[in-house]
Amino acid sequence: MDDSRPADGPRRIKSVQTASEILAAIQRRPDPTFSDVCDELDASKGTVHTYLATLEEEGFVAKVDGRYRLGLRLVTMGETVRNETPLYRAGQLEVDKLADETSEYVHLTVVSRGKEVTIYESRGDNAVATDYHLRMREAPQYLHCTATGKAMLGHFDDDRVRDIIDDQGLVEQTDNTISDTDRLFDELERIRERGYAVNDEEELRGMRSIGAPIRGVDGDVCGAVSVTAPTSRLSGDRFRSEIPELVMQAANIIEVNLETTTFDPSR
Amino acid sequence: MDDSRPADGPRRIKSVQTASEILAAIQRRPDPTFSDVCDELDASKGTVHTYLATLEEEGFVAKVDGRYRLGLRLVTMGETVRNETPLYRAGQLEVDKLADETSEYVHLTVVSRGKEVTIYESRGDNAVATDYHLRMREAPQYLHCTATGKAMLGHFDDDRVRDIIDDQGLVEQTDNTISDTDRLFDELERIRERGYAVNDEEELRGMRSIGAPIRGVDGDVCGAVSVTAPTSRLSGDRFRSEIPELVMQAANIIEVNLETTTFDPSR
DNA sequence: AATCGTGTTTGTCTTTCTCAAACATTACGC
DNA sequence: GCGTAATGTTTGAGAAAGACAAACACGATT
Numbered sequence: 001m002d003d004s005r006p007a008d009g010p011r012r013i014k015s016v017q018t019a020s021e022i023l024a025a026i027q028r029r030p031d032p033t034f035s036d037v038c039d040e041l042d043a044s045k046g047t048v049h050t051y052l053a054t055l056e057e058e059g060f061v062a063k064v065d066g067r068y069r070l071g072l073r074l075v076t077m078g079e080t081v082r083n084e085t086p087l088y089r090a091g092q093l094e095v096d097k098l099a100d101e102t103s104e105y106v107h108l109t110v111v112s113r114g115k116e117v118t119i120y121e122s123r124g125d126n127a128v129a130t131d132y133h134l135r136m137r138e139a140p141q142y143l144h145c146t147a148t149g150k151a152m153l154g155h156f157d158d159d160r161v162r163d164i165i166d167d168q169g170l171v172e173q174t175d176n177t178i179s180d181t182d183r184l185f186d187e188l189e190r191i192r193e194r195g196y197a198v199n200d201e202e203e204l205r206g207m208r209s210i211g212a213p214i215r216g217v218d219g220d221v222c223g224a225v226s227v228t229a230p231t232s233r234l235s236g237d238r239f240r241s242e243i244p245e246l247v248m249q250a251a252n253i254i255e256v257n258l259e260t261t262t263f264d265p266s267r
Numbered sequence: 268m269d270d271s272r273p274a275d276g277p278r279r280i281k282s283v284q285t286a287s288e289i290l291a292a293i294q295r296r297p298d299p300t301f302s303d304v305c306d307e308l309d310a311s312k313g314t315v316h317t318y319l320a321t322l323e324e325e326g327f328v329a330k331v332d333g334r335y336r337l338g339l340r341l342v343t344m345g346e347t348v349r350n351e352t353p354l355y356r357a358g359q360l361e362v363d364k365l366a367d368e369t370s371e372y373v374h375l376t377v378v379s380r381g382k383e384v385t386i387y388e389s390r391g392d393n394a395v396a397t398d399y400h401l402r403m404r405e406a407p408q409y410l411h412c413t414a415t416g417k418a419m420l421g422h423f424d425d426d427r428v429r430d431i432i433d434d435q436g437l438v439e440q441t442d443n444t445i446s447d448t449d450r451l452f453d454e455l456e457r458i459r460e461r462g463y464a465v466n467d468e469e470e471l472r473g474m475r476s477i478g479a480p481i482r483g484v485d486g487d488v489c490g491a492v493s494v495t496a497p498t499s500r501l502s503g504d505r506f507r508s509e510i511p512e513l514v515m516q517a518a519n520i521i522e523v524n525l526e527t528t529t530f531d532p533s534r
Numbered sequence: 535a536a537t538c539g540t541g542t543t544t545g546t547c548t549t550t551c552t553c554a555a556a557c558a559t560t561a562c563g564c
Numbered sequence: 565g566c567g568t569a570a571t572g573t574t575t576g577a578g579a580a581a582g583a584c585a586a587a588c589a590c591g592a593t594t
Contacts, residue, residue, distance in 0.1 A: 012321040014538085014581065015551075016281035020325040027347050028385040044553050049573065058287040059380065066572095070348045072379040075386065079295050079404040080346025081337045108335070112339045113326065119342065140339070193584060262363040280575085281550065282582070301541055311584050316542065333541090 015051075018043065022051050023060060024068065027138070031067045086108065087214065087223045088119050088172035090257035095225060098250045099124040102230040102243065105133060106239050109148040111221065114164045115140030119223070128230055132204060144170050144184055145177045147199040147211025148224035153184075154191035155213050155221040161188065177203045196244045197224075201231060208234040210243045217259055225251050276528045281404035282318075285310065289318050291336065294405070300336040349397060354481065354490045355386050357524035360523065362492060366391040367447025367518045371496040372400060377414040377489065378476065381431045382407030383416050386490070395497055399471060411437050411451055414466035415491035420451075421458035422480050422488040426453065443469045463511045464491075468498060475501040477510045484526055492518050 018041075025040035026032055032040075037218050052068065055061040057075030082088045091108045099106040108120040118137045123130070131148075143149030143164060143266035153161050161184075170179040178184045191197045199209040211226030227243050234243065285308075292307035293299055296391070299307075300363050305315050314514040319335065322328040324341030349355045358375045366373040366389035385404045409507060410416030420428050426449075437446040445451045458464045466476040478493030494501075501510065 001309060005462045010320060011317045011582090012324065013282050013286070013318055015280050016286045016318065016321045016549095017325065019280070019286070020327070023344065027344060031351075035570085045572075046554080046574075047552055049282055050278045050551085051283065053277060053573095054283045057279065058284065060287070062379070069351060070344055072384045073378070074341055075345040075348050075384055076289065076404065076406055077294060077337055080344040081339060081342050083401050083405060084298075084336060110339070112329070117339045117342055119339075134350050137343065138350060139343055280553095302539085312541075313543075314583050317582080320542095352576095426590080 019051055019055060019060075022048070022055065026061060026068050026070055030068065031064075033067055041238055047071060057182075064174075082119055086118055086216075086258060086261070087254070090261055091214070091223070091225065091254040092120055094250050094254050094257070095122045096121055098122070098227065099127075099223070100228070100247060101246060102227050103127070103229050104233070105129075106160070107144075107148060107226050107228065109129040109152075109224055109226075111143065111149075111152055112140060114143070114167045116143055116224075117141075126229075129204070129207060138158070141203075142168060142171055144168075145199065147172050147197045147209035147226040147228070148201065149197075149211075150187065151197035151211040151224040151226070152221050153211040154188040155195060155215075156184070160224075161185070173203050174201055174205050176200055178202065182255070194244075195227075196248055199226075199228075206231055208239065208240075209254065210234075210247050212244075212247045214251050214254050214258070216255075222258075225254065268422070285326075286318055286322060286400075289315070289322065293328065293335050293337055296335065298331075300334055304335060318507070349386055352386055353483075354521070355524060357528055358481070358490070358492065358521040359387055361517050361521050361524070362387055362389045365389070365492070365494065366394070368513060369494050369496070370394070371494050372396075372498070374415060374493050374495065376413075376419075376491055376493075378410065378416075378419055379407065381410070381434045383410055383413065384408075385489075393496075393500070395445065396471070396474060396495075400495075408439070408470075409435060409438055411470040412434075412440050414464045414476035414493040416464075416478075417454065417458055417466065418464035418478040418480040418491040418493070420490050421455040421464060422482075426451070427450070440470050441468055441472050443467055445469060463509075463515055464493075465506075466493075466495075473498055474507070475506065477506070477512045477514050479511075481483060481518050481521050481525070483522075489525075492521065 021041060022037060025037055029040070034052070037052065038045055041048055044171050052061060056063055056071070061072045062071040064068050087108065087110060095106045095108050096227055103124035103126040105124065105127040106122045107118050109116045109118050117140050121133065121137065142148065143153050153164070165181055170181065170184065172179045178187055196210055196212045199211065201208060207228055208231050209226045209228040213221045214223045214225060216222035223245060227247055268330055288308060289304060292304055296303055296307070301319070304319065305312055306340065308315055319328060323338070326338045329336050329338040341489045354375065354377060360372045362375050370391035370393040371426055372388045372391065372394040374385050376385050384407050388404065410415070410420050432448055437448065437451065439446045445454055463477055463479045466478065468475060474495055475498050476493045476495040478491050480488045481490045481492060483489035493516060
């Protein structure tokens with residue numbers, strides 16, 4: 001009856017959770033004013049004020065003429081994360097090369113907490129949907145409707161896939177999105193067989209992608225690479241063999257780089 | 268006598284400061300274990316543990332086989348910061364173009380809290396010192412010894428420059444670094460006159476750069492762009508006119524983009 | 535088998551958050 | 565130009581949460 005007790009679980013720092021919510025609120029809103037931020041949180045004005053002052057002092061938030069933004073410290077820290085991801089160092093050049101060869105968008109992604117994050121992107125000369133891709137990188141994306149995501153899911157154990165589906169659901173981003181668990185498992189089977197994944201307007205209408213998984217030194221999938229293009233430019237042979245071939249080659253080369261590159265623990 | 272009182276100033280959330288310190292500690296150390304993190308903080312093990320668990324849950328920290336890293340949420344948030352910096356959207360293509368034309372490293376930077384942060388970097392085909400530039404982007408850099416930094420300082424008022432010098436000092440990164448206030452002011456005068464700044468091995472031995480300021484719609488400097496190359500490739504006419512010309516052109520075009528592009532507040 | 539190192543959990547005291555309300559400051563209407 | 569509203573900032577004091585230390589678990593190492 002009395003549910004207002006300590007409610008024991010593992011302990012957390014509530015203030016850190018609150019700060020995290022505030023950052024999320026600022027990220028969500030375009031250019032929030034102080035009261036905009038207050039509206040999104042349920043905490044008193046005074047409290048929010050103290051948090052914002054602290055976050056600003058620490059560089060996580062910046063105030064530009066009366067409005068709040070995320071601070072540049074997030075840029076430098078994000079850079080550190082990328083640089084310390086072996087996949088980034090192993091794959092960057094290859095991704096650039098692939099973008100050059102195809103003239104389209106190329107993405108290098110990793111999985112984190114049931115979604116995927118783009119660790120590096122290269123824009124070929126003809127790449128389209130710049131704005132979409134810009135925004136897309138601001139948040140982790142679903143795995144079930146992208147070529148990279150499906151390529152990676154295809155090489156996880158079924159249990160892990162099931163957990164992800166349970167957590168994230170199979171949100172229909174377009175009419176083509178696979179939103180049925182059984183159909184998704186069939187699709188993953190096919191992906192394993194042929195070695196690459198196809199996203200046929202499942203994420204965004206009018207856009208197709210081809211993605212291939214990248215296995216790390218331990219043999220587990222540690223990321224994926226993909227080429228994305230408008231359907232009109234990604235059809236026929238190019239869709240069925242040329243681009244898949246190039247993507248798988250790139251994935252393969254990145255795997256080799258991963259195995260042969262030493263990532264110095266030196267300062 | 269009793270100095271251990273509240274010591275009033277503006278209020279801050281201590282837990283957020285602590286969390287920030289923990290993130291800084293993880294960023295500093297290569298791949299810290301739990302006790303590595305404890306060593307860098309003065310807080311009890313139990314406390315640090317609760318913080319790390321919270322930060323991990325929020326995605327700011329990730330635990331990879333027993334060692335801590337900064338989490339991928341920092342990547343997505345950093346991406347948001349870049350995308351919401353008008354200079355990035357206005358300058359990205361131009362920076363790529365300049366890297367193509369020169370085949371060297373090109374940087375687009377902004378000032379924040381007395382230092383500069385690289386908001387975008389493009390690597391030309393011959394660009395050298397990749398590792399240095401990778402690491403450099405992980406932390407804000409001094410303004411007094413880079414071409415971009417000096418280009419921007421040249422267009423701040425003297426008071427602002429003096430404040431920055433007081434805060435940051437004129438650290439000697441190489442033998443060529445300008446570490447004397449008067450000499451720096453003379454240099455800034457020259458920079459204003461000719462419209463671009465030169466970094467002649469002042470940041471890193473063997474490397475020169477040419478940087479030009481970028482003025483925003485309000486007329487104030489909002490960033491800078493630079494080309495960086497080994498001294499052997501950046502001398503003679505190329506150093507004295509060709510590259511400066513290209514850099515100033517790029518800066519100019521970015522300024523025009525800034526004025527003409529509308530940054531939609533739409534979702 | 536015992537000790538040491540590393541990481542996790544818990545009881546308790548203390549600090550610090552948080553709220554609400556009062557206080558500034560700027561914008562707005564008339 | 566004055567009053568009113570809206571927005572942001574500071575403060576006092578109760579309530580909640582953080583911090584420490586010590587105990588606990590688990591492996592590795594001798």
